[in-house]
Amino acid sequence: MSDAPERPLRADAARNRAKLLDAATEVFTTRGVGVPTEEIARAAGVGVGTLFRHFPTKEALLEAVMVRRLETITARTAQLAAEAEPAEAFFACFRLVVDQSAGKNEFVRALAAAGVDVHASLQESTTAMRTQLAGLLSGAQRTGAVRPDLGLPELLALLVGTGATMEQLPADPSARERIYEVVFDGLRPH
Amino acid sequence: MSDAPERPLRADAARNRAKLLDAATEVFTTRGVGVPTEEIARAAGVGVGTLFRHFPTKEALLEAVMVRRLETITARTAQLAAEAEPAEAFFACFRLVVDQSAGKNEFVRALAAAGVDVHASLQESTTAMRTQLAGLLSGAQRTGAVRPDLGLPELLALLVGTGATMEQLPADPSARERIYEVVFDGLRPH
């Protein structure tokens, strides 16, 4: 489209960029998106100047983190979808997304609150994810494992909501499991 | 305990306090807790000075709003619990709480993030609510309408999570209804 010329980054620049992304992922997920940029820079072992040279805006950094996460999840989802039969794959992916989305709801909120209609790069990644999920859903419905009246919007909402449910729970694995039982039972027909 | 003397508020002061609470409830729920205090004061038709005289801190205002909401919900819950039989009351209250909690998750987060171990007044209200819900839950379990392995923590988490689910949904009443079907189905035994 438009990103044609792009000279390759200098070695140190590429290294710093990667360190920033890692640090930002870590800090944002554990301490929330409110953490000052300077702390992220410090965690990455670089100066704020460097941070803002790579990501012109705090929001841009947030977006980059989201994109990477989404891509990871989408890839694993695709793998699962290919390996297992529809119903099994569907429920496995549901777990995967919920488990991986700890704290991510807050990201989405932060981005949305920033007035952005989700920038191009993010748009792209979310679309890929949605496509995956839509396929999984209709596959599972075709085999009768999931009630047929659910659409993609409901599935998406349930994924986010189940993530929120898990965040509220004390770190008790058996309670988590019970929540999954409730939701999965509800997803099955009748 | 300690709030003994409390002279009654002057007429205008009481009026302004009420206007502030109403405005804050409205603004916080529709535009989020990040809205500057000045806007809340303007929405209430008073100056910031007045706002801070009634609520020494933005956080205190947030808390007051929460308390009022919780008390309202708790009262309605109690009423429902008294009028209907256990199972019916349980599910009706579940709906009530979820419907009324639009945007409230964000409040709780904001308070928790402020480092407060939830101040005394809020503590009290939440305890009342929890007691209500605990009663409702065990009642519904006794009649066999709800799976017996669920505890209060799971119920609380599911209430918050279902609220989050609803917030993600496009404003489509039938989709909302489908979500309730999923969750309620999952809550029932087997």
Next chain:
DNA sequence: CTAGAATCGGACTGGCGACTCCGTTTCAAA
């Protein structure tokens, strides 16, 4: 009606945090 106490309003302050600027350092092409 009047005084003075309670309240009000909004200009002002202080601190915080996103982002900029530029002298210094590091890389890599020749």
Next chain:
DNA sequence: TTTGAAACGGAGTCGCCAGTCCGATTCTAG
């Protein structure tokens, strides 16, 4: 090695917002 372009770091700027202060206003007791 040399050299200039690329990248770095972090002190400094700027705007925003919670919370303060005090002269002006509005209640209400007598």
